[in-house]
Amino acid sequence: MSYYFTILSPTDTPIFNIAFGTSKGGGDGIARFRFPDTAQYMNQFIIHSSLDILEEAQWTNGGMYLKHIDTYPPASAYISAFLTPSGARFLLLHQPPQLPSSGSSSALGASSLLGSSGSTTRASSSSVAANPTSPQTEEAVRQFMSEVYESFVKTAMSPFYKQGMEIRSPVFRSKITAAGKKWL
Amino acid sequence: MAAPPRHVSMLSISNSNAGTPQSASSDKPQTPQPPSTPQQASGLRVPSNRKTIYDRHLNRSRNAELSRASFAYLFAEMVTYAQRRVTGIQDLEKRLNEQGYPLGLRLLDLLFYRSTSTSSSALSSSSTSSSPPNRPLRILPLLHLIHGPLWRLLFQRSADALEHSVSPDTPNEYMITDNDPLVNTYISVPREMNMLNCAAYIAGVIEGVCDGCGFEAKVSAHNQPTEMWPSRTVFLLRFGDSVMEREKVLERAGIK
Numbered sequence: 001m002s003y004y005f006t007i008l009s010p011t012d013t014p015i016f017n018i019a020f021g022t023s024k025g026g027g028d029g030i031a032r033f034r035f036p037d038t039a040q041y042m043n044q045f046i047i048h049s050s051l052d053i054l055e056e057a058q059w060t061n062g063g064m065y066l067k068h069i070d071t072y073p074p075a076s077a078y079i080s081a082f083l084t085p086s087g088a089r090f091l092l093l094h095q096p097p098q099l100p101s102s103g104s105s106s107a108l109g110a111s112s113l114l115g116s117s118g119s120t121t122r123a124s125s126s127s128v129a130a131n132p133t134s135p136q137t138e139e140a141v142r143q144f145m146s147e148v149y150e151s152f153v154k155t156a157m158s159p160f161y162k163q164g165m166e167i168r169s170p171v172f173r174s175k176i177t178a179a180g181k182k183w184l
Numbered sequence: 185m186a187a188p189p190r191h192v193s194m195l196s197i198s199n200s201n202a203g204t205p206q207s208a209s210s211d212k213p214q215t216p217q218p219p220s221t222p223q224q225a226s227g228l229r230v231p232s233n234r235k236t237i238y239d240r241h242l243n244r245s246r247n248a249e250l251s252r253a254s255f256a257y258l259f260a261e262m263v264t265y266a267q268r269r270v271t272g273i274q275d276l277e278k279r280l281n282e283q284g285y286p287l288g289l290r291l292l293d294l295l296f297y298r299s300t301s302t303s304s305s306a307l308s309s310s311s312t313s314s315s316p317p318n319r320p321l322r323i324l325p326l327l328h329l330i331h332g333p334l335w336r337l338l339f340q341r342s343a344d345a346l347e348h349s350v351s352p353d354t355p356n357e358y359m360i361t362d363n364d365p366l367v368n369t370y371i372s373v374p375r376e377m378n379m380l381n382c383a384a385y386i387a388g389v390i391e392g393v394c395d396g397c398g399f400e401a402k403v404s405a406h407n408q409p410t411e412m413w414p415s416r417t418v419f420l421l422r423f424g425d426s427v428m429e430r431e432k433v434l435e436r437a438g439i440k
Contacts, residue, residue, distance in 0.1 A: 058398075059321055059434060059439070060439060062318030062320070085293060085296045085319050086292045086293045086396035150297065153294060154237050156289075156290055157293075172238065
């Protein structure tokens with residue numbers, strides 16, 4: 001499972017982003033996207049394209065964690081969103097690991113692909129990583145988002161931070177990395 | 185953009201200063217801190233006890249009270265500061281409003297953070313089904329949020345009244361009344377400026393909260409003294425057209 005996490009300000013300015021891989025089930029925490037040569041900008045495209053859906057969902061669901069909101073099938077990227085009350089958006093793109101066997105058959109359905117990946121490559125211990133829409137995954141992402149939210153509030157409370165400024169603090173980055181390691 | 189280089193040089197000076205006395209004083213001899221390269225590269229100064237803002241708990245000062253005298257002093261200085269650079273009362277109120285606005289945005293996040301963290305702890309202790317609070321989607325929940333939790337966070341009590349404009353021409357106007365605003369307690373406005381209400385600062389806070397939640401609004405503070413409450417203040421909230429339109433759509437969709 002590979003992750004790309006972005007925080008967007010209320011005016012759609014990216015103020016923080018980070019890519020990381022899973023640490024569950026023997027993962028080493030390094031992101032391995034399916035298309036590594038284009039991942040760097042494609043991930044940003046995919047995440048930003050889900051903003052429209054987010055802005056619709058924002059007014060029908062009053063919760064802060066909006067769960068899985070969007071899917072981009074060509075890269076089998078799943079996007080989960082969290083909205084802070086002050087309008088900052090946390091977006092997490094997650095991509096389940098690619099099977100070596102299904103590399104050629106691109107027509108394979110997502111569900112069968114995920115089912116087989118759960119049984120073959122990853123043991124049952126890594127259920128979080130295997131199925132991006134399962135309740136366990138939603139819960140893990142929610143926990144991750146709440147931890148990020150705590151760090152984000154601390155950043156926002158700093159008198160030297162203005163809304164929409166890029167978050168450059170290495171401490172913040174390490175907090176997010178730790179939260180990713182813990183939950184995802 | 186002259187600030188960043190100055191900032192960086194200042195930090196590097198304080199870093200080099202802090203390096204020698206710290207090793208000399210040796211307050212923590214058992215942990216000689218290794219030179220942390222990533223922090224230094226970005227010019228961020230990490231406190232010697234390693235307590236950054238991220239290590240402090242946000243709920244620690246939750247029930248702490250601020251000295252009213254120091255607040256009154258600080259607020260008087262803020263008013264004086266704003267007054268030095270303005271031409272009229274409206275301008276002064278605008279400046280006070282602008283000072284309050286960023287505070288509103290921050291309070292919003294803090295308020296939700298605190299209510300989520302307490303509801304989860306209350307959930308474990310009393311096993312009630314208190315779900316985390318929702319973001320306000322309609323005007324009324326937003327106004328209740330301001331009237332209740334926000335006011336309690338700021339002043340430890342709710343606001344005194346919440347009203348909707350009775351005039352059919354202005355359905356977008358709402359009023360929140362505070363009989364005795366804390367900010368005006370130690371301020372006596374000169375007679376020639378009797379239109380001025382320094383609670384414009386609080387109006388700015390409210391505006392920040394509304395804007396943060398996605399409700400574009402203009403908020404102003406008005407004096408409405410009564411015999412019993414000489415400093416009674418009405419905060420007038422005027423929501424923008426986009427908000428009223430969305431309100432209609434959401435009402436039809438049945439969203440509360």
